[in-house]
Amino acid sequence: xxxxxxxxxxxxxxxxxxxxxxxxxxxxxxxxxxxxxxxxxxxxxxxxxxxxxxxxxxxxxxxxxxxxxxxxxxxxxxxxxxxxxxxxxxxxxxxxxxxxxxxxxxxxxxxxxxxxxxxxxxxxxxxx
Amino acid sequence: xxxxxxxxxxxxxxxxxxxxxxxxxxxxxxxxxxxxxxxxxxxxxxxxxxxxxxxxxxxxxxxxxxxxxxxxxxxxxxxxxxxxxxxxxxxxxxxxxxxxxxxxxxxxxxxxxxxxxxxxxxxxxxxxxxxxxxxxxxxxxxxxxxxxxxxxxxxxxxxxxxxxxxxxxxxxxxxxxxxxxxxxxxxxxxxxxxxxxxxxxxxxxxxxxxxxxxxxxxxxxxxxxxxxxxxxxxxxxxxxxxxxxxxxxxxxxxxxxxxxxxxxxxxxxxxxxxxxxxxxxxxxxxxxxxxxxxxxxxxxxxxxxxxxxxxxxxxxxxxxxxxxxxxxxxxxxxxxxxxxxxxxxxxxxxxxxxxxxx
Numbered sequence: 001x002x003x004x005x006x007x008x009x010x011x012x013x014x015x016x017x018x019x020x021x022x023x024x025x026x027x028x029x030x031x032x033x034x035x036x037x038x039x040x041x042x043x044x045x046x047x048x049x050x051x052x053x054x055x056x057x058x059x060x061x062x063x064x065x066x067x068x069x070x071x072x073x074x075x076x077x078x079x080x081x082x083x084x085x086x087x088x089x090x091x092x093x094x095x096x097x098x099x100x101x102x103x104x105x106x107x108x109x110x111x112x113x114x115x116x117x118x119x120x121x122x123x124x125x126x127x128x
Numbered sequence: 129x130x131x132x133x134x135x136x137x138x139x140x141x142x143x144x145x146x147x148x149x150x151x152x153x154x155x156x157x158x159x160x161x162x163x164x165x166x167x168x169x170x171x172x173x174x175x176x177x178x179x180x181x182x183x184x185x186x187x188x189x190x191x192x193x194x195x196x197x198x199x200x201x202x203x204x205x206x207x208x209x210x211x212x213x214x215x216x217x218x219x220x221x222x223x224x225x226x227x228x229x230x231x232x233x234x235x236x237x238x239x240x241x242x243x244x245x246x247x248x249x250x251x252x253x254x255x256x257x258x259x260x261x262x263x264x265x266x267x268x269x270x271x272x273x274x275x276x277x278x279x280x281x282x283x284x285x286x287x288x289x290x291x292x293x294x295x296x297x298x299x300x301x302x303x304x305x306x307x308x309x310x311x312x313x314x315x316x317x318x319x320x321x322x323x324x325x326x327x328x329x330x331x332x333x334x335x336x337x338x339x340x341x342x343x344x345x346x347x348x349x350x351x352x353x354x355x356x357x358x359x360x361x362x363x364x365x366x367x368x369x370x371x372x373x374x375x376x377x378x379x380x381x382x383x384x385x386x387x388x389x390x391x392x393x394x395x396x397x398x399x400x401x402x403x404x405x406x407x408x409x410x411x412x413x414x415x416x417x418x419x420x421x422x423x424x425x426x427x428x429x430x431x432x433x434x435x436x437x438x439x440x441x442x443x444x445x446x447x448x449x450x451x452x453x454x455x456x457x458x459x460x461x462x463x464x465x466x467x468x469x470x471x472x473x474x475x476x477x478x479x480x481x482x483x484x485x486x
Contacts, residue, residue, distance in 0.1 A: 033351070034169040036441040037417055055467070057419045059168045059355060059441050062467055088167070 001093040008111035010068040011120065012050065015092070016100070016108065022068060023096040024056070024087065027121055032058045035084040040076040040098055047071060047100070049107065054097055056087065069107040071100035140185035141278050141333040145340055149347045157251030157366070159186040161350050168351035172443045175322055175356055176483065179284030180348035181340060188253025188274035189330060190246040190260065196267030198241030203392060204263055205235065206375055208385040209244075212237040217302045217319055220383055221375045222256065223393030227400060228371035229378065231256050232363070234319060236304040245304070245315065245330075247279075249365045263392065278336035280329055282343050283356070285484040287326035291316065294342045298327065301485070309342075310335045322353070323360025323483035355440050358449060360485075361411065361478030367422060368409065368437040368451060376400055377453065379409040379478070407434070407453045411478050412464060414448035418471035424450070425465040426473075428458045436464060442480060448473075449480050 002023075007015040013028035024032070037057040047053045047067035054065035076098045080086050087095040102108065112120060120126050137160035146153070151162035162183065164171060174180040192201060201209040207220035216237050222230040231252040236245040248256045257272045264270055282290055291298050295316055299305040304317045314331035331339050340347075354364070363369050363378060374397060375384050384397055414420060420439030425432045439450035448471070450464055463470040 033164060034167050034443075036169075037419065057441070059351065059419075059443070061421070062419065085169075 001090070002096075004092060004114050007092070007114060008068065008108050009114065009117035009120075010050070010066065010111055011125070012066045013126075014066060014068045016068040016102075016111065018108075020071065020074065020100040020102050021096050022098055022100060024065065024091055025117070026091050027126075029088045029091045029095070032056055032063050033060050033088075034058050035087045038080050038084050038087070038097070040081055041073045043073055043076065045073045047073065049110075056084075065097060067100060068111055069100070070103040072103070073098050074101045075099035138186070140183055141336050142183045142185060142280075142340060145337050146183065146347070151347070151349060154350065156186065156350055159250055161186060162347070164349040164351045165347045168349070168355060169443045171346060171348040171352035172355050174346040175284045175324055175348060175352065176444055177284070179282055179287040179290055179324075179326065179345050180352070181343050181345040182281040182283065182348050182350075182353055183278075183340070184281050184328065185278035185333075185336065186250035187279055188248040188250065188256065188272065189277045189279075190248060190253075190257060191271045191273055192244040192246060192260075192268060193242060193271070194268045195242050196265055197244055200263070200265055200268045201235060201244060201246075202389060204260065205233070206384040206391060206393065206397070207235075208388040209235055209237075210241075210388065213240050214238070215299065215303050215305060217304055217317060221380070222259065223375065223397070224371060225393055225396060227374040227376075227393040227396035229365070229369045229373055229375060230259055230371060232365055232369060234317075236315070236317060238304070238306065247330075251366055276332060277330050278333050279331075280336065280340055280343065281320055281322075281326060282329070282345055283320045283322040283324045283326035283348075284345075285325060287324065287345070288318075290343050290345055291327045291329070294339070301325070310338055314339075320485070321360070321362050322356040323362070323479060323481060323485055324356075325484045354438075355443055358438050358440050358451075359442050359444055359479065359481040360483060361480060363409070363451075364438060373453070374400060377405060377408055405456050408456050409437075409451055410434075410454050411476050411480065412450045412452070412462060412473040413445075413476045413480070414450070414464060415472040415474060418448050418464065418466035418469065420448050420450035420464045420466055420471075420473075426450075426452050426454055427463040427465060427470055428454065428460060433458055433462070439464070444481050451478075
């Protein structure tokens, strides 16, 4: 389980931990509903900030997952590929998706803190 | 500007009940309805394994009364309404003169041949009622009482048991019973659209919340209702059927009775039957990972054979399932294009899954 206060958040509802671990927020998992398939990126894949790197499929729809910052995929969570429901059950824990070798540690500063994300959720921009 | 011109959504009398149970809402043909309370998959599994409760109050109730009721319904419906007696129900289509499906309905016989209850789809209820009035005759009184009645569906292998805790007697499959709940008249129908055994209870708006509480079942939203009905091979009006498609193309020829006398659409349907179908609703199961969805392309070899009208991930079969119209006589190989990827698929017979219904 991640310490939420140490996470940084993207407007597309992904979080990233200081060590580069990426997942989706609790708000996002509720919006996505029951995840049934996860398409994870191959190891070593380079991603630009906000570039699409993975896909979640729920009963409801398909949802693209973006890299919160630029980096290279250094690990993927095989457990969620086998048990996609982990994303709904533990979005900040066992439901993490992949890990990024962050290209520029300073880029995390462009993201929101938990408090800022909570405020963002109250705006229309958070609910396209 | 858009705020002012927005049409406010319709709510069923259970709207506050849904909110109290943590529902998330979607628009369904102008109605703000619960899509899920906790999880579509959990609610789906509740219905397959035990029982769940759906609010289907948005559906319409039309009462047909008078000595010419049966004659009127025989002309209106494709199925043979004369075969049902007091307390029996039958599924039918209402077609236009070209054989196109105006709606799919359930007809309940309350008193042969002069008193019937017709349950119609929510989005089509006004259109249906206009069509009924247009084709009415002397000796028939039509009353659209959709605003007065609410309806809940208790579905699943344990649903009848739950109903038995509320009502003294429960009708047999495809039968209806007029009874009383909290001093109000109501109808218990042993019907449903999930593939499971269960009841649909029509009761006045004022008592529906008490009735929903009395069932004490897992509340289920339209999300689970859609995955359940699709697994059971049931078609959704507006998705899988519309006025450009006939019951024969939709794969429900058993609901068209050519030998019962005249009815609206009969000539067109007979011509189509004799001439042979050009396209037909076909069911597909994906052979690899993917979730087919409404509007995705059905491929036969390199060609687009049709579009998915309904598709989902089947929580029971743990695979992608879909239906759509394709030309008759294609032998494949089939695939469904899911997000730009052609996922191999095989045709299959409906239903995808047989539940506890008898």
